[in-house]
Amino acid sequence: MTRIILSTGNVILGGPSIIRKPGIYRSNLEFTNSLRSNFQAAQQDYAAALQNGNGHTNGQTNGHSSRPALEVWTEREGSTLYVPRIDWESAGLQEDRAQYEITVKLFFLPTTPPEKRNDYINEALRLVMKELGVSDIDLLIVSFPGISFEGDCEYEADRKNATMGNEEEEIITWGLLEKLREQGRINRLGVAEFGSEKLRRLLDKVKVRPSVDQINIKNCCNVPPPLTKLAKEEGIELLTHHDCTDILPSGTLRELLGQGPQGAGVLADGDADNNGIKGEIIPEWVVKYTAFVKDRGVIENKGYFASAELIDQA
Numbered sequence: 053m054t055r056i057i058l059s060t061g062n063v064i065l066g067g068p069s070i071i072r073k074p075g076i077y078r079s080n081l082e083f084t085n086s087l088r089s090n091f092q093a094a095q096q097d098y099a100a101a102l103q104n105g106n107g108h109t110n111g112q113t114n115g116h117s118s119r120p121a122l123e124v125w126t127e128r129e130g131s132t133l134y135v136p137r138i139d140w141e142s143a144g145l146q147e148d149r150a151q152y153e154i155t156v157k158l159f160f161l162p163t164t165p166p167e168k169r170n171d172y173i174n175e176a177l178r179l180v181m182k183e184l185g186v187s188d189i190d191l192l193i194v195s196f197p198g199i200s201f202e203g204d205c206e207y208e209a210d211r212k213n214a215t216m217g218n219e220e221e222e223i224i225t226w227g228l229l230e231k232l233r234e235q236g237r238i239n240r241l242g243v244a245e246f247g248s249e250k251l252r253r254l255l256d257k258v259k260v261r262p263s264v265d266q267i268n269i270k271n272c273c274n275v276p277p278p279l280t281k282l283a284k285e286e287g288i289e290l291l292t293h294h295d296c297t298d299i300l301p302s303g304t305l306r307e308l309l310g311q312g313p314q315g316a317g318v319l320a321d322g323d324a325d326n327n328g329i330k331g332e333i334i335p336e337w338v339v340k341y342t343a344f345v346k347d348r349g350v351i352e353n354k355g356y357f358a359s360a361e362l363i364d365q366a
Contacts, residue, residue: 054329054362055132056309056318057179060086060355061093080296080304083338083356087308091125091316094136098125119317122327126318133362135309135318144185145343146352152343155191156180157244157266159299159338162197164361166221168336170228172359176339177237179357184343193242193266194229196222200245200297201269201276209269210276213247223257230260242266245297248278255286266291300335300358309333319362330365 060066063086099120127137145152158176160169181187199217203209232238242264246254255261265288269275275290283290309318311328320328336359343353 053131054331054364056333056360056362057132057134058087058308058356058358058360059090059134059136059138059179059183060357061090062353062355064351064354066090080299083299083340083358084304084308086356087358088314088316091136091308094125095119095316098137122318122329133318135316138183140182143183147345149186149188151345151347152186152352153190153346154184154186154188155193155342155344156189157193157195157295157340159195159295159297159340160197160225161300161335161337162298163302163334164336166218166225169225172337173228173232175359176337176357177232180339180341183355183357184341184353188236189238191240191242191264192229192232192238193244193264194225195244195295195297196225197297199250201247201267206269206274206276207278210247210249210278213245214249216245217250219250219253222254226254226258226260230258233260240264242291244268244293244295248276248282251279251282251288261286262288264289264291266293268293268295268297270294295340299338300360302333302335305335305358305360306333329362332363332365334361334363336360 060083063082066086066089125136127134156177158173160166160172164172177189180189196217199213201209201213203212229238229241233241240263241260243251243254243262244266245268246265251265265279265283267275267279267290269292280290282288306319307315309316311317311319311321317328319333320330338356338358340356341354342351344350345352
């Protein structure tokens with residue numbers, strides 16, 4: 053078994069071609085475009101270093117002249133493969149930690165078992181904290197699979213939302229996040245896509261109450277009035293967003309890592325005889341992070357990590 057860690061780097065530095073445009077709603081385009089851009093940049097940079105004699109050896113191509121060999125631009129540490137390599141020496145923020153508001157959103161995907169979420173949480177936070185050079189997060193928002201706001205009106209969307217997801221699994225996972233807050237690694241916790249009934253049930257069962265509820269209302273109309281009322285009464289901040297709930301489907305991941313023209317050449321195509329890795333790929337989680345400079349009102353660093361399990365085939 054191989055665990056693959058994908059990273060975008062700082063998408064703010066990537067320019068407008070990879071940043072989601074206003075008006076493109078409920079889309080994972082920023083995420084997938086940023087991954088492709090980072091893969092291509094790493095392949096070009098390490099291939100150039102190889103040609104100059106400053107990089108790795110064994111720079112044989114894999115059938116695409118623009119792609120260096122996999123070991124040139126990725127890095128394996130034990131059973132983990134980093135795609136692409138990460139230059140941790142250049143990681144970190146430019147100013148003191150106190151100058152930033154750091155927000156993290158962790159997406160649990162429907163393809164993985166909930167009993168592994170503790171490992172997912174710790175690994176996602178480890179990567180984000182290492183990338184930003186910090187030891188704590190201001191706000192962690194958790195997105196559970198199978199929850200959305202969809203309906204002909206806000207009342208219908210709120211009613212449908214009440215039966216979505218798996219409440220038992222969500223409560224157990226929330227307990228894991230509460231421990232991180234007790235340890236001082238997270239200051240505030242938030243949820244995504246919780247309507248009035250789901251939010252009320254959560255409030256009744258947890259020790260640490262969410263301070264934020266982030267919702268996507270593109271597929272209904274407005275914020276449901278019952279949710280607005282509850283949030284006001286309980287002092288919970290309502291925020292809107294345009295993220296996909298299932299941000300990394302298996303097919304999208306295989307396309308990103310496959311041998312096609314838009315792929316990175318990491319995975320082999322079926323039984324084809326090429327240099328890609330053969331196996332079944334299973335997306336596990338995605339984490340989105342943002343470092344906002346409070347006194348200047350700008351985002352200095354924004355990016356994504358994602359994890360997938362590759363069940364290797366000989």
